Amino acid sequence: MKVLHINAGLENGGGLSHIINLLTEAKLSGQDFELLTLAEGPVDKAAREAGITTYCLGAQSRYDLASLKKLTAFINEHHYDLVHTHGARANLFLSLIHHKLQAKWCITVHSDPYLDFAGRGFLGKIFTKLNLRALKKADCVFAVTQRFAKLITDQVGVKPERVHVIYNGIFFHDDSEIPAKYEHMYFNIVNVARTEKIKGQELLLKALKKIDDSHIRLYIAGDGSQLEPLKALARQFDLSPQVTFHGFMTQKQLKNLYRRMNLAVLTSYSESFPLVLLEASDNQIPILSTDVGDIHMMIPDDQHGFIAKTGDVDSIASQLKKAIAMPTAELEAMGVREKKYVASHFSIKNQLTEILKVYRNLLK
Known part of the structure; x- marks a missing residue:
């Protein structure tokens, strides 16, 4: 079974991790998976570094439809049995040529397709319809x-028998591989998004303002259009001494940051199945999330983490207070308990096994 995964190539977060982890596990398992990116960017760079067979189509722009003929020829000439797209641009390209392909076609929906182009005006509405x-x-x-x-079956109208739920997974490390934690004097919170x-970081800042505890330190690791407005909001709330904006951080940098964290927090308005929380849990950091995606599958009860109401500052503040008030040993035990749970349920090996089952049924 020869499989080609396709992505635009510009992912630089959970989508990138999902693709690279999956293809790395496929390689370790002896599967014939390859990757094609529409353009050069973080994805093909990370894939090559991971030793994954990777090609780049060389599209000249975000919507270079002139490259469709080249893409069709590439897929047919390499005799792939199945093509698997990730992301709205890759989905769009395949939708325009799938009738010319000999291969079957799968899509992974990483995010809410109705929100992928939110805030982009008229063009955003067009691309949303094309993706749907x-x-x-x-x-x-x-x-x-x-x-x-x-959502995909009820609102988009995809036939239920074509839709398969498979949760994201990561490579979990043995506890002996996790670096020892640094001693620190504050209650340190990390938000990776x-x-x-x-991603709702303004809710997190508002919750910190509401708690009004100078013992808390927040570290935000991520870049984007709201970075400067968030810095301004922190200044407005007089939280600047308590909040550090790191911008984008590599996995190596994050691992070092995790060594002095007490809690990992995600206050998003919408998520799928956030890999960043699995990664924090791998480092034995307790997790707190808003009630997004299937987060109850990741945090099954209050012994494994904290869940706040989505978009609710009071609820976020309340859950933060619970974590802060918890004795250190008890909070650390929660982190250990959560890692044991997610490692047994959401490994990348489990994810690949489930995907291969669907592939094989599709090709029968």
């Missing part, structure tokens, strides 16, 4: 949460 149309044309759709699966409105 692509979902209905594909032979199979992978949804990374039950909520997305329901793009600084975009959908």
